[in-house]
Amino acid sequence: MYAFEYVKPKDLDDAVALLKNHEEAQPVSGGQTLIPTLKQRLAAPTQLVDLKHVHGLSGVTHDNHHVCVGATTRHMDVEQSDILHHHIPAVAELAGQIGDPQVRRRGTIGGSLANNDPSACYPSAAMALDARIHTNSRMLMAEDFFTGLFMTALEEGEVITRVDFKIPARAKYMKFPNPASRYAMTGVFVAQFHDEDGVRVAITGASEDGVMRHHGLEAALNANFHADAVDAVAISADGLMSDLHGSAAYRANLIKVMTKRAVSAIQ
Amino acid sequence: MTSVSININGVQKTAEIADNTLLVDFLRTEARLTGTHVGCDTSQCGACVVHVNGHSVKSCAMLALEADGAEVATIEGMADADGSLGVLQKAFQEHHGLQCGYCTPGMVMSAADLLKTNKNPTDHEVREWLEGNICRCTGYHNIVKAIQSAAAEMRG
Ligand SMILES: Cc1cc2nc3c(=O)[nH]c(=O)nc-3n(C[C@H](O)[C@H](O)[C@H](O)COP(=O)(O)OP(=O)(O)OC[C@H]3O[C@@H](n4cnc5c(N)ncnc54)[C@H](O)[C@@H]3O)c2cc1C
Ligand code: FES
Ligand code: FES
Numbered sequence A: 001m002y003a004f005e006y007v008k009p010k011d012l013d014d015a016v017a018l019l020k021n022h023e024e025a026q027p028v029s030g031g032q033t034l035i036p037t038l039k040q041r042l043a044a045p046t047q048l049v050d051l052k053h054v055h056g057l058s059g060v061t062h063d064n065h066h067v068c069v070g071a072t073t074r075h076m077d078v079e080q081s082d083i084l085h086h087h088i089p090a091v092a093e094l095a096g097q098i099g100d101p102q103v104r105r106r107g108t109i110g111g112s113l114a115n116n117d118p119s120a121c122y123p124s125a126a127m128a129l130d131a132r133i134h135t136n137s138r139m140l141m142a143e144d145f146f147t148g149l150f151m152t153a154l155e156e157g158e159v160i161t162r163v164d165f166k167i168p169a170r171a172k173y174m175k176f177p178n179p180a181s182r183y184a185m186t187g188v189f190v191a192q193f194h195d196e197d198g199v200r201v202a203i204t205g206a207s208e209d210g211v212m213r214h215h216g217l218e219a220a221l222n223a224n225f226h227a228d229a230v231d232a233v234a235i236s237a238d239g240l241m242s243d244l245h246g247s248a249a250y251r252a253n254l255i256k257v258m259t260k261r262a263v264s265a266i267q
Numbered sequence B: 001m002t003s004v005s006i007n008i009n010g011v012q013k014t015a016e017i018a019d020n021t022l023l024v025d026f027l028r029t030e031a032r033l034t035g036t037h038v039g040c041d042t043s044q045c046g047a048c049v050v051h052v053n054g055h056s057v058k059s060c061a062m063l064a065l066e067a068d069g070a071e072v073a074t075i076e077g078m079a080d081a082d083g084s085l086g087v088l089q090k091a092f093q094e095h096h097g098l099q100c101g102y103c104t105p106g107m108v109m110s111a112a113d114l115l116k117t118n119k120n121p122t123d124h125e126v127r128e129w130l131e132g133n134i135c136r137c138t139g140y141h142n143i144v145k146a147i148q149s150a151a152a153e154m155r156g
Helices: A012-021 A034-039 A075-079 A082-087 A089-096 A101-106 A109-115 A122-128 A215-223 A248-266 B023-030 B087-094 B104-117 B123-132 B141-155
Strands: A005-007 A025-028 A047-050 A060-062 A066-070 A132-135 A139-141 A146-148 A160-166 A170-177 A184-192 A199-204 B002-008 B011-017 B049-052 B055-058 B071-073
Touching: A012 A025, A012 A047, A025 A034, A060 A082, A066 A082, A066 A109, A075 A089, A075 A101, A075 A109, A082 A089, A089 A122, A089 A170, A089 A184, A101 B055, A101 B104, A101 B123, A109 A122, A109 A160, A122 A146, A122 A160, A122 A170, A122 A184, A122 A199, A170 A248, A184 A248, A199 A215, A215 A248, B002 B023, B011 B023, B023 B049, B049 B104, B055 B104, B087 B104, B087 B141, B104 B123, B104 B141, B123 B141
Parallel strands: A005 A047, A025 A047, B002 B071
Antiparallel strands: A060 A066, A066 A160, A132 A139, A132 A160, A170 A184, A184 A199, B002 B011, B049 B055, B049 B071
């Protein structure tokens, strides 16, 4: 690891000021991605600004239409949240499938969204549940937030503070985990709303551009919310990842299989 | 350099350290407790699992400064006061839950955390819980057996 200074501000303004005043400062939350990255010397921040002690960034609340999850809320807290179990159990289940218990004990939703790993789980929930991602300075819809592989619309020094998931009528996340890393080889989040949003299908782990929606699957499921409706949808392998874990065609098939499993679980 | 003070197995350890010191390195080189192992560079193997304020974490994926003021429990703290093995450790020995022993400190610490909240886990729950602990020797069966036998003994 390169040398850095570790700071743990208690208030959001101080955290943002530290990040803005030091060009090479970087936020750290659960550290489950960043610390391994630092160990490999793939990042060289001069300051690590720990967000875990910043007041008001952690916890789960809700209103009539959204469940709101603070950025430093850990995966295990999401997994065990009564509010999520009641309103969007699919999100609690998703969190419970991330990595292993020790990763879930420290990793946070804000870190996961900011990192936008193409195989991470949360980005699919954010896309399918039309999430609002709040930062210290603005609010972005999930669709505008994720901009590509490991890329987001966050600017230098901008900090995610909260995520609001829109409450669906029903939803399910189905993940085919990579047996070694536990990340998604392909994960599909299906949500059905009773308003103009209809059915939203978001896929992680498959596309070369990171998380994506699949309009073909959405149209088919809007017409008939049944696993059989998925059979007729052509899933193109164009733009899907090919790597040592699986070819693009294999991932295209996984999209179909995982979507069917998700829909059959809630149809 | 920054001052850090961590209670390790009941003993307060204070030192001046570089900010980028990992908790596992603090335990092994500053506190000289080498029972906590490092088995990978990617935070995937679980050989480094310790408890921070009662909960299992990977000490290779945490800075020592993040544990400032905390209570840390390591494998060295699992033995009874007279140095004899604790219930979980004995069960690993009894059921041949280790071969080379490299993964064992992490396995024991991870299992101890599980048994705090789930006193009567199913085999499936034990296996799910050990997702982050890799063993290259045993094939896991005897580890699960050891944990189940310790759980039964703890239930009395
Ligand atoms: C063994 C292992 C298995 C895993 N398996 C999975 C899996 O199955 N599915 C999955 O989705 N993930 C998985 N992960 C990743 C895990 O979920 C991480 O916790 C997560 O991706 C990052 O969250 P963090 O809080 O640890 O972030 P950190 O590591 O602290 O930070 C990650 C990045 O986000 C930035 N950041 C952090 N918080 C904020 C914020 N609030 N605002 C702006 N930027 C911020 C940091 O600067 C850094 O660049 C796994 C990790 C490990 C080690
Ligand atoms: S040393 Fe492998 S997970 Fe910590
Ligand atoms: S006993 Fe050798 S790695 Fe587990």
